[in-house]
Amino acid sequence: METAPDLQSISAEAALSPMLPRPFVIKRVRRETEDTFTLELEPTGRDDGFSFTPGQFNMVYVFGVGEIPISISGDPARPTTLIHTTRAVGTVTKAMDKLRRGDTLGIRGPYGSPWPLDKAVGRDVVFVAGGIGLAPLRPALYHVVSNRERFGKVVLLYGTRSPADILFREELETWRARFDLDVYVTVDRAMSGWRGNVGVVTTMIPKAPFDPRNAVAMVCGPEIMMRFTAAEMIKRGVDIRDVSVSLERNMKCGIGLCGHCQFGPVFVCKDGPVFPYAQVRDMLVKWEI
Amino acid sequence: MENLEHILGEHPFFQGLKHEHLHLLVGCASNVRFDAGQYILREGAEANTFYLVRFGKVALEMGTPNKGPMIIETIGEGDLLGWSWLVPPYTWHFDARAMELTRAISIDGKCLRRKIDNDHELGYEFLRRFSDLMVKRFDATRLQLMDVYGNRA
Ligand SMILES: Cc1cc2nc3c(=O)[nH]c(=O)nc-3n(C[C@H](O)[C@H](O)[C@H](O)COP(=O)(O)OP(=O)(O)OC[C@H]3O[C@@H](n4cnc5c(N)ncnc54)[C@H](O)[C@@H]3O)c2cc1C
Numbered sequence: 001m002e003t004a005p006d007l008q009s010i011s012a013e014a015a016l017s018p019m020l021p022r023p024f025v026i027k028r029v030r031r032e033t034e035d036t037f038t039l040e041l042e043p044t045g046r047d048d049g050f051s052f053t054p055g056q057f058n059m060v061y062v063f064g065v066g067e068i069p070i071s072i073s074g075d076p077a078r079p080t081t082l083i084h085t086t087r088a089v090g091t092v093t094k095a096m097d098k099l100r101r102g103d104t105l106g107i108r109g110p111y112g113s114p115w116p117l118d119k120a121v122g123r124d125v126v127f128v129a130g131g132i133g134l135a136p137l138r139p140a141l142y143h144v145v146s147n148r149e150r151f152g153k154v155v156l157l158y159g160t161r162s163p164a165d166i167l168f169r170e171e172l173e174t175w176r177a178r179f180d181l182d183v184y185v186t187v188d189r190a191m192s193g194w195r196g197n198v199g200v201v202t203t204m205i206p207k208a209p210f211d212p213r214n215a216v217a218m219v220c221g222p223e224i225m226m227r228f229t230a231a232e233m234i235k236r237g238v239d240i241r242d243v244s245v246s247l248e249r250n251m252k253c254g255i256g257l258c259g260h261c262q263f264g265p266v267f268v269c270k271d272g273p274v275f276p277y278a279q280v281r282d283m284l285v286k287w288e289i
Numbered sequence: 290m291e292n293l294e295h296i297l298g299e300h301p302f303f304q305g306l307k308h309e310h311l312h313l314l315v316g317c318a319s320n321v322r323f324d325a326g327q328y329i330l331r332e333g334a335e336a337n338t339f340y341l342v343r344f345g346k347v348a349l350e351m352g353t354p355n356k357g358p359m360i361i362e363t364i365g366e367g368d369l370l371g372w373s374w375l376v377p378p379y380t381w382h383f384d385a386r387a388m389e390l391t392r393a394i395s396i397d398g399k400c401l402r403r404k405i406d407n408d409h410e411l412g413y414e415f416l417r418r419f420s421d422l423m424v425k426r427f428d429a430t431r432l433q434l435m436d437v438y439g440n441r442a
């Protein structure tokens with residue numbers, strides 16, 4: 001018979017060991033699309049919230065099933081609630097999808113490198129997201145929107161598979177309505193009633209309203225999409241050193257101990273997941289790595 | 290006419306084209322507008338024109354069995370619509386429908402084919418520009434075909 005985890009003792013030990021998860025309770029579940037959902041979580045027993053930097057991830061443990069890396073998708077200025085947006089693709093994510101309000105998850109983190117928002121101050125910022133890749137970029141968008149006066153033009157280019165797969169629709173509408181943000185959404189395929197754009201996200205780069213000589217690009221999505229996007233950015237005139245990507249590799253420890261996430265000479269969990277494109281470009285085209 | 294030459298010269302597709310070539314093109318060009326919902330091209334019809342979109346948005350569509358028309362691409366300001374006028378049998382392979390009020394320059398393909406047959410330098414400029422465009426569209430189509438947002442299974 002399964003026994004429920006002793007949350008109090010786990011919580012106390014978690015403070016001591018980086019390998020022990022802290023229990024968080026689900027306060028709200030929001031369905032984003034058919035296969036993607038957002039969980040709002042709060043730590044049990046303590047109310048010290050959860051501070052993080054945009055781009056960072058947590059190791060999320062579904063008790064008895066497994067532990068996986070998931071980026072934080074909430075607002076860094078509101079650390080009281082921890083937010084994760086996840087696409088159900090396999091064993092752990094599908095088990096996560098079945099959890100409901102009041103259920104508990106184990107959290108280790110936050111881990112990993114942030115989006116280079118400091119470098120973007122005073123410059124144009126271009127976010128390029130593909131599919132679920134909008135979730136890891138959302139904290140950086142929140143930050144830029146809350147500190148709007150510190151940045152030049154702010155552009156979001158977002159591509160998904162179909163209109164039904166668009167994440168955070170209401171927020172996208174709100175951002176699109178602002179005069180100081182340029183939000184463009186495109187889908188790979190659509191039926192005739194769709195009134196938006198159809199075409200891959202990279203086709204929006206040549207016309208997007210930013211100054212390539214003074215722009216910083218943050219790109220998150222499937223690896224192939226990021227490669228094509230980075231190439232298009234560089235072609236437009238953006239310095240390769242100003243393009244960042246967020247990589248995904250299978251992880252176990254999340255803290256640079258086990259080597260599971262090794263990618264050439266780097267560990268994605270510790271040195272990434274956000275990397276300057278210049279650092280990883282050559283490795284991304286070698287499928288043997 | 291002079292105005293049309295100016296508009297053509299400003300369009301990204303013709304940027305850098307010699308003045309004398311622009312002048313030749315004007316003879317084949319005219320201003321057109323399409324209301325939202327209006328069809329610009331129909332699949333299977335003779336392809337004798339191409340369009341340089343000045344503003345608005347156009348959906349390229351194909352009929353799918355049981356599901357109705359599917360949008361395969363949308364194009365807008367600064368884009369070029371149609372290259373079937375360039376290669377035999379000169380028929381359209383898709384429908385194009387204005388999604389909103391769209392203004393464009395239409396170029397008569399038959400007229401242009403005659404001119405490029407007589408002026409190979411103009412022909413070269415055209416093919417160079419069209420090949421560049423085709424490579425970009427092929428890259429985009431490949432990326433679309435890879436279905437990168439689908440499950441990795
Ligand atoms: C740093 C980092 C941040 C991440 N952030 C997020 C996030 O914010 N939201 C999110 O949904 N995911 C995110 N991921 C991906 C997530 O970790 C994986 O989807 C998860 O580990 C899959 O575990 P699973 O047990 O559900 O699937 P598995 O059982 O391991 O895999 C089942 C099937 O799904 C396929 N699959 C696995 N991963 C993916 C994937 N990412 N996309 C499509 N198919 C996949 C596999 O090829 C396999 O066929 C992130 C990954 C990393 C490294």
Ligand code: FES
Binds near residue numbers: 250251258260262269
């Ligand atoms: S996951 Fe263990 S080293 Fe990165």
